[in-house]
Amino acid sequence: MERKSIHGQWSTRLAFILAATGSAVGLGNIWKFPYITGENGGGAFVLVYILCVACIGLPIMISEILIGRRGRQNPMDSMGSLARDDGRSVHWQWVGLVGVCAGFLILSFYSVIAGWAVAYFFRAAGGLFHGVTAESSKQIFAGLTGDPERVIAWHSAFMAMTMFVTARGVQGGLEQAAKIMMPALFMILLLMVGYGLHSGDAERAFRFLFQPDFHRLTGAGVLEAMGQAFFSLSLGMGAIMIYGSYLPGDVSIARSALVVAVSDTAVALLAGLAIFPIVFSNHLQVGSGPGLIFVTLPIAFGQMPYGRVFGALFFLLLVFAAWTSAISLMEPPVTWLVERHRISRFRATMLTGGITWLLGLGTVFSFNIWSGATLWHMTLFDGIDSLTSNVMLPLGGFAMSVFAAWVMARSSSSGELRTSPGVYRLWRFLARFVAPVAVAVVFLNAIGVIRFS
Numbered sequence: 252m253e254r255k256s257i258h259g260q261w262s263t264r265l266a267f268i269l270a271a272t273g274s275a276v277g278l279g280n281i282w283k284f285p286y287i288t289g290e291n292g293g294g295a296f297v298l299v300y301i302l303c304v305a306c307i308g309l310p311i312m313i314s315e316i317l318i319g320r321r322g323r324q325n326p327m328d329s330m331g332s333l334a335r336d337d338g339r340s341v342h343w344q345w346v347g348l349v350g351v352c353a354g355f356l357i358l359s360f361y362s363v364i365a366g367w368a369v370a371y372f373f374r375a376a377g378g379l380f381h382g383v384t385a386e387s388s389k390q391i392f393a394g395l396t397g398d399p400e401r402v403i404a405w406h407s408a409f410m411a412m413t414m415f416v417t418a419r420g421v422q423g424g425l426e427q428a429a430k431i432m433m434p435a436l437f438m439i440l441l442l443m444v445g446y447g448l449h450s451g452d453a454e455r456a457f458r459f460l461f462q463p464d465f466h467r468l469t470g471a472g473v474l475e476a477m478g479q480a481f482f483s484l485s486l487g488m489g490a491i492m493i494y495g496s497y498l499p500g501d502v503s504i505a506r507s508a509l510v511v512a513v514s515d516t517a518v519a520l521l522a523g524l525a526i527f528p529i530v531f532s533n534h535l536q537v538g539s540g541p542g543l544i545f546v547t548l549p550i551a552f553g554q555m556p557y558g559r560v561f562g563a564l565f566f567l568l569l570v571f572a573a574w575t576s577a578i579s580l581m582e583p584p585v586t587w588l589v590e591r592h593r594i595s596r597f598r599a600t601m602l603t604g605g606i607t608w609l610l611g612l613g614t615v616f617s618f619n620i621w622s623g624a625t626l627w628h629m630t631l632f633d634g635i636d637s638l639t640s641n642v643m644l645p646l647g648g649f650a651m652s653v654f655a656a657w658v659m660a661r662s663s664s665s666g667e668l669r670t671s672p673g674v675y676r677l678w679r680f681l682a683r684f685v686a687p688v689a690v691a692v693v694f695l696n697a698i699g700v701i702r703f704s
């Protein structure tokens with residue numbers, strides 16, 4: 252049965268690719284990928300990561316787009332309707348709801364971290380990092396995160412940016428934003444790569460990223476590569492599914508998903524090529540953890556030629572990446588409110604954004620006035636991050652893959668993919684056996700049932 256989305260659809264295949272790539276490309280590529288690559292030895296980790304994107308991330312992404320386009324509704328109702336169509340239990344709809352809730356929770360703290368990037372853009376442009384030392388860089392970061400009023404202001408500004416685009420709808424908001432921001436993001440990233448390779452230690456960076464040393468890769472590092480491949484593509488949270496629901500019926504799902512996965516991986520690798528030459532040439536630590544972007548890099552920008560300009564460009568890149576992802580995270584709960592409760596898109600956006608903003612205050616306070624308040628040794632921010640990353644997203648991605656490959660009738664999935672028999676069989680094998688098992692292992696390791704050293 253052919254359904255139509257009440258929200259409209261992407262005008263072209265390129266519009267979908269830009270928007271879906273924008274959803275996938277975010278802080279995970281430019282903030283997280285470089286520092287976990289540094290922590291796990293470089294080239295061997297990168298190779299495992301690419302294999303995981305191909306064998307785990309891509310099949311699950313195809314599954315999500317397939318479900319979205321065939322259902323043409325919000326994730327919860329799409330899964331419920333498709334289950335009903337094939338004579339399955341409508342309780343599968345709760346998988347979609349878990350994904351929507353996970354994205355909603357992630358956006359609450361994602362907005363706060365993105366707010367830091369907005370603040371750092373203005374600090375870099377204003378020359379604050381000129382001549383900065385390791386100690387003073389730490390003080391700048393601590394001064395920002397330790398001041399709740401300032402962080403709330405940046406958090407509010409970023410949420411307002413996200414709500415402005417979302418409220419304008421699919422073609423007028425999401426598509427237009429993707430068409431402007433994604434080319435700008437790639438342009439800035441390429442400029443940063445050129446700057447890094449010219450001004451930094453390019454030879455050592457290439458060797459670190461692309462020369463595998465498997466002695467430096469641990470079992471835990473392999474699992475982290477699997478998890479990063481999964482989370483980097485925005486899987487398990489309903490964002491890719493809802494974008495798939497706007498995809499025209501004559502567009503190839505498999506080819507589009509492949510382009511998105513390749514683009515997302517390319518951004519992660521380019522981010523490494525932009526960052527590691529600068530880090531190596533300034534004798535900084537590649538494994539400095541989450542502080543690599545907000546503490547370590549400002550030291551380098553403060554000492555390099557044209558560091559003020561390129562430091563500002565780098566944080567603008569981070570803002571664009573976070574913005575495109577945040578828009579996709581807000582879209583599933585907005586569509587759910589519009590479809591289920593029949594309210595206008597503007598009101599749905601204001602309601603979603605307002606609740607997300609309020610919840611984000613918990614993350615803001617976790618770094619200052621509530622930093623001593625912990626449950627099971629975790630702040631509120633740590634708890635939400637752990638719940639979503641370690642439990643909700645793996646369970647959601649696992650269930651969506653199982654639903655598409657096991658629950659949906661073969662005629663339904665093959666009819667929607669509309670690809671060659673060989674490609675269909677490959678997707679079905681990976682989505683049925685490889686991806687679910689891999690995600691289950693990552694999940695069991697994350698919750699402590701199994702341990703790899």
